[in-house]
Amino acid sequence: MISANREAKVTVTNLTKSFGDLLVLNDVNFNVGDGEFLCIVGPTGCGKTTFLNLLSKLMPPSKGNICINGEIADPKKHNISFVFQEPSCLPWRTVKENIAYGMEVKKLPQQEIEERLEKTMKLVGLTDCANLYPNQISSSMEQRVAIARAFAAKPDLLLMDEPYGQLDVKLRYYLEDELIRIWQEFKTTVIFVTHNIEEAVYLAERVLILSNKPTTIKAELKVDLPRPRNFLDPEFVEIRKKVTELIRWW
Numbered sequence: 001m002i003s004a005n006r007e008a009k010v011t012v013t014n015l016t017k018s019f020g021d022l023l024v025l026n027d028v029n030f031n032v033g034d035g036e037f038l039c040i041v042g043p044t045g046c047g048k049t050t051f052l053n054l055l056s057k058l059m060p061p062s063k064g065n066i067c068i069n070g071e072i073a074d075p076k077k078h079n080i081s082f083v084f085q086e087p088s089c090l091p092w093r094t095v096k097e098n099i100a101y102g103m104e105v106k107k108l109p110q111q112e113i114e115e116r117l118e119k120t121m122k123l124v125g126l127t128d129c130a131n132l133y134p135n136q137i138s139s140s141m142e143q144r145v146a147i148a149r150a151f152a153a154k155p156d157l158l159l160m161d162e163p164y165g166q167l168d169v170k171l172r173y174y175l176e177d178e179l180i181r182i183w184q185e186f187k188t189t190v191i192f193v194t195h196n197i198e199e200a201v202y203l204a205e206r207v208l209i210l211s212n213k214p215t216t217i218k219a220e221l222k223v224d225l226p227r228p229r230n231f232l233d234p235e236f237v238e239i240r241k242k243v244t245e246l247i248r249w250w
């Protein structure tokens, strides 16, 4: 299920992964629309990280495939970015130079780099810190730098593995709004993995709910609520409850 007027950007077909006798992902199939914000939730140990590792080609599947724009995903051909739970800034580069990094690797013209830098730093409120080094800023700011760097490179696919998992609730709410702003501006296709059901319903256009191992897609829910979303809105609460019921394995 992706919205009718959207092309599929990513197609996952019969994706299966075993480690020895342990079958983790069992014939997983789904599409992600171009520019879609998809969240994936599932019980502990069901294979969420494994799944991201397969998508980013850090490990090969046992069976099945992942296509981007109709071609088998290939890091040499496609630009797949990853934001991890731990911030990952280059310590010898300033904030601005860190954000520029992905664009430099892609060898974009300097003028384009400058334009995207200005826009991105404004969107994530880092303009005043442009010339500071990672050891001069907080870890939540470092995470914002990593996120800004990922979006500025305009990847085909951006994978996010609980990027706000370590942060306190107030800061997380603030950064979730910031993430939606930058996603709306860059129209990047995002797959966001989280343990946090409320976060998934706040961010996603669609939530995939994984089962226990051997893991399949248990359900998917469209979240068609206006933004910014309100955690107390009865419709929001209703969707959150539905996801919680679906994820329940006890």
Ligand SMILES: Nc1ncnc2c1ncn2[C@@H]1O[C@H](COP(=O)(O)OP(=O)(O)OP(=O)(O)O)[C@@H](O)[C@H]1O
Pocket (backbone or CB within 6 Å): 019, 022, 024, 042, 043, 044, 045, 046, 047, 048, 049, 050, 051
């Ligand atoms: N390299 C590996 N070798 C053997 N088993 C592995 C390997 N990587 C993951 N596993 C197993 O695969 C299963 C899924 O692990 P994974 O880390 O992907 O789950 P997860 O859903 O991300 O977990 P969590 O919710 O704790 O973050 C677990 O049972 C894990 O022990």
